[in-house]
Amino acid sequence: MTQAGFGPDLAEVFGPAHQAHEAGGAPDLVQLLTPEGERVEHPDFSFGDGLSRDELAEQVRGFFRDMTLTRRIDVEATALQRHGELGIWAQLLGQEAAQIGAGRALRPQDYVFPTYREHGVAYCRGVDPLLLLGLFRGVDQGGWDPRANNFGLYTIVIGAQTLHATGYAMGMQRDGVVGTGDPDRDAAVVAHFGDGASSQGDVNEAFIFAASYNAPVVFFCQNNQWAISEPIERQTRIPLYQRALGFGFPGIRVDGNDVLATYAVTQAALQRARDGQGPTFVEAYTYRMGAHTTTDDPTRYRLSDDVERWKLKDPIARVEVYLKRNGLADQAFFDSVAAEADDLGHRLREGCKAMADPQPMSMFDHVFAEETEELRVQREGFASYLESFEGARA
Amino acid sequence: MSENTKQKVTLAKALNMGLRRAMEDDPKVLLMGEDVGKLGGVFRITDGLQKDFGEDRVIDSPLAESGIVGTAIGMALRGYKPVVEIQFDGFVYPAYDQIVCQVAKMCYRSQGKTPLPMVIRIPFGGGIGAVEHHSESPEAQFAHTPGLKVVACSNPIDGYWMIQQAIAAPDPVIFLEPKRQYHADKAELDDSATPDPLFTSRVVRRGADCTVLAYGPTVKTALKAAEAAAGEGKSLEVIDLRTLSPLDMTPVLESVRRTGRAVVTHEAHVNLGLGAELSARITEECFYSLEAPVLRVGGFDTPYPASRIEEDYLPDLDRVLDAVDRSLDF
Numbered sequence: 001m002t003q004a005g006f007g008p009d010l011a012e013v014f015g016p017a018h019q020a021h022e023a024g025g026a027p028d029l030v031q032l033l034t035p036e037g038e039r040v041e042h043p044d045f046s047f048g049d050g051l052s053r054d055e056l057a058e059q060v061r062g063f064f065r066d067m068t069l070t071r072r073i074d075v076e077a078t079a080l081q082r083h084g085e086l087g088i089w090a091q092l093l094g095q096e097a098a099q100i101g102a103g104r105a106l107r108p109q110d111y112v113f114p115t116y117r118e119h120g121v122a123y124c125r126g127v128d129p130l131l132l133l134g135l136f137r138g139v140d141q142g143g144w145d146p147r148a149n150n151f152g153l154y155t156i157v158i159g160a161q162t163l164h165a166t167g168y169a170m171g172m173q174r175d176g177v178v179g180t181g182d183p184d185r186d187a188a189v190v191a192h193f194g195d196g197a198s199s200q201g202d203v204n205e206a207f208i209f210a211a212s213y214n215a216p217v218v219f220f221c222q223n224n225q226w227a228i229s230e231p232i233e234r235q236t237r238i239p240l241y242q243r244a245l246g247f248g249f250p251g252i253r254v255d256g257n258d259v260l261a262t263y264a265v266t267q268a269a270l271q272r273a274r275d276g277q278g279p280t281f282v283e284a285y286t287y288r289m290g291a292h293t294t295t296d297d298p299t300r301y302r303l304s305d306d307v308e309r310w311k312l313k314d315p316i317a318r319v320e321v322y323l324k325r326n327g328l329a330d331q332a333f334f335d336s337v338a339a340e341a342d343d344l345g346h347r348l349r350e351g352c353k354a355m356a357d358p359q360p361m362s363m364f365d366h367v368f369a370e371e372t373e374e375l376r377v378q379r380e381g382f383a384s385y386l387e388s389f390e391g392a393r394a
Numbered sequence: 395m396s397e398n399t400k401q402k403v404t405l406a407k408a409l410n411m412g413l414r415r416a417m418e419d420d421p422k423v424l425l426m427g428e429d430v431g432k433l434g435g436v437f438r439i440t441d442g443l444q445k446d447f448g449e450d451r452v453i454d455s456p457l458a459e460s461g462i463v464g465t466a467i468g469m470a471l472r473g474y475k476p477v478v479e480i481q482f483d484g485f486v487y488p489a490y491d492q493i494v495c496q497v498a499k500m501c502y503r504s505q506g507k508t509p510l511p512m513v514i515r516i517p518f519g520g521g522i523g524a525v526e527h528h529s530e531s532p533e534a535q536f537a538h539t540p541g542l543k544v545v546a547c548s549n550p551i552d553g554y555w556m557i558q559q560a561i562a563a564p565d566p567v568i569f570l571e572p573k574r575q576y577h578a579d580k581a582e583l584d585d586s587a588t589p590d591p592l593f594t595s596r597v598v599r600r601g602a603d604c605t606v607l608a609y610g611p612t613v614k615t616a617l618k619a620a621e622a623a624a625g626e627g628k629s630l631e632v633i634d635l636r637t638l639s640p641l642d643m644t645p646v647l648e649s650v651r652r653t654g655r656a657v658v659t660h661e662a663h664v665n666l667g668l669g670a671e672l673s674a675r676i677t678e679e680c681f682y683s684l685e686a687p688v689l690r691v692g693g694f695d696t697p698y699p700a701s702r703i704e705e706d707y708l709p710d711l712d713r714v715l716d717a718v719d720r721s722l723d724f
Contacts, residue, residue: 113468140505141502141503141505142503142504143505145504145507146471146504146507146508147507147508152471153503153504153508155496157491157495157496160464160491160492160495160496162464163460163461163463163464163465163467163468163492164464164465164467164468164471164496165468166461166464166465166468167464167465167466167467167468167469167470167471167472167476168468168469168471168472169468170465170468170469171468171469171471171472171473171474172472173450174424174450174474175472201460201488202460202461202464202491202492205456205458205460205461205464206461206464206465208456208458208461209455209456209458209461209465212456365505365506366501366502366504366505366506367501367502367540367541368501368509368541368543368564368565369501369506369509369511369564369565370563370564370565372543372593372640373640373642374640374641375640
């Protein structure tokens with residue numbers, strides 16, 4: 001069977017592009033916890049091996065807490081935008097498992113290059129969520145120190161950071177922190193991007209560079225099905241993870257709403273990179289439950305049925321069911337996490353509103369590491385101009 | 395170049411020696427680009443460096459300009475000092491986003507926490523009889539971008555020192571090399587000399603009647619024009635700008651106040667080129683000293699033409715002299 005009269009049937013070659021869409025455990029989708037909260041096995045990836053029941057319970061409770069707090073960050077930020085406190089917000093609702101699984105698989109010496117939606121990963125890296133809001137409020141362009149947490153600044157130009165990640169990973173190779181066998185030394189990089197970014201030249205160039213130099217980088221694509229209003233079908237005719245084969249490194253599709261699976265898969269991919277075995281492409285198959293950003297209206301381009309269907313795959317609910325059904329957490333635990341989320345929400349609301357606008361003169365700061373005379377003259381000229389007003393700010 | 399303290403070298407050789415010395419001085423310096431390794435670059439600027447410094451420091455890249463610049467950014471973020479070679483000026487555009495949106499803004503975006511000391515070398519300008527995309531002058535595109543510093547060398551001595559200074563600079567530098575000068579003239583290089591600071595212009599010929607401003611390949615043109623003018627009793631002062639962003643206006647303004655006249659010449663299109671900026675600044679600062687409007691001699695506002703007629707497109711000695719005459723006739 002051929003399509004449009006030439007070439008092989010893509011579905012025959014690669015399998016249906018969306019076979020994982022419906023199935024809980026399609027063969028090419030790594031899943032360890034079903035939407036119903038049932039643990040399942042996978043031949044290649046596992047979670048909790050070697051852990052006692054208490055240790056395992058503690059780790060899963062940790063994931064639950066992480067995802068709950070991450071969702072609260074997102075919900076509060078969305079509300080703050082609606083109240084006019086943020087200019088815009090890029091929502092992650094529904095992608096908590098993909099981000100917490102990936103974020104918790106990191107070691108301190110690993111480095112993350114995010115796009116602009118990695119609020120959960122930022123949280124895992126210890127970046128104060130309040131700092132994330134500064135960018136969207138317009139008081140800065142990323143208020144955190146990228147070196148302090150090995151978490152880069154958000155990148156707005158789609159996919160540009162995948163090249164930075166690859167170059168950084170090449171630097172790690174030259175620093176001798178890859179493949180030494182020392183778990184405290186060996187390091188890797190994660191480049192985050194979305195399904196829309198997979199169409200960008202830079203992402204494809206990053207794949208080529210990473211493959212060519214065997215760079216220790218994990219390309220972590222959150223396929224949330226939508227690039228603003230454009231569906232995944234507008235980006236690719238084959239499942240994204242299968243593209244990796246064409247670049248010469250492994251690609252894995254993981255249930256992005258399953259935090260155990262994303263953790264297991266990312267950890268394996270990171271370890272592979274740290275061991276000097278090169279890049280891996282991880283496609284976290286998930287769904288953007290909210291809008292692309294708060295300026296977007298998804299009701300114009302997608303069916304509410306789809307959204308309802310994905311609600312049944314909620315990443316947090318399935319962990320809650322699993323914990324409860326197996327007696328791994330009591331009500332006091334859930335109450336404490338809820339209280340912690342409320343506290344966080346309160347802190348974000350108050351902290352956001354208290355964020356002062358930067359001083360106008362600060363726009364001249366840090367254009368260069370070594371300021372030019374031209375800029376110094378402009379700075380002084382503008383300062384004099386401001387001071388010429390009665391009651392001028394210092 | 396410890397084996398030799400003085401020798402006559404071409405610009406290509408001087409750049410090669412400068413890169414070598416920078417790599418010897420700082421193990422974090424590495425070279426990236428298409429064909430920079432075994433081949434030594436299409437212009438042989440990196441000749442022999444991979445053999446001596448290894449494939450980890452002289453990195454032959456896939457043929458992807460955005461990838462070359464983008465990965466260099468990552469290297470710089472990791473603490474390396476990458477020196478990227480763009481093979482030809484017209485090939486820099488695929489990397490344009492990485493340069494103007496990422497390289498230029500990393501220091502600002504991170505509030506100074508992750509500055510990017512890196513160098514992007516671009517062989518620029520025409521006059522080598524190449525096919526299209528191989529003879530362009532994109533300097534204004536980068537000089538217009540805050541966060542980038544742009545310099546152009548014009549001779550072997552500057553080539554040797556300026557490349558080392560650009561690599562040592564704490565900010566990203568677009569380093570323009572006049573490709574038709576690579577193998578043209580030799581100059582005696584003394585590696586124990588003290589060079590001028592990187593971001594400074596220099597008076598390269600003294601004169602009293604008119605100031606001619608030039609950079610990169612047009613410095614030689616301007617000097618030839620000054621020589622010819624001298625035969626007609628006209629005394630031209632020639633300034634090699636060397637730094638295009640930031641501009642070093644001090645010697646320019648001092649000169650124009652003395653001569654009362656200025657002609658700017660560059661190969662790039664005149665419209666919105668460096669000449670427009672220089673004209674505006676001279677007018678702002680030297681209005682009462684000027685005897686004539688600042689005139690510009692540059693490439694026309696056409697795409698770079700076929701090589702058989704490029705000599706008509708490029709500013710030459712006669713067009714510079716014609717502008718000088720128009721200035722003197724005011």
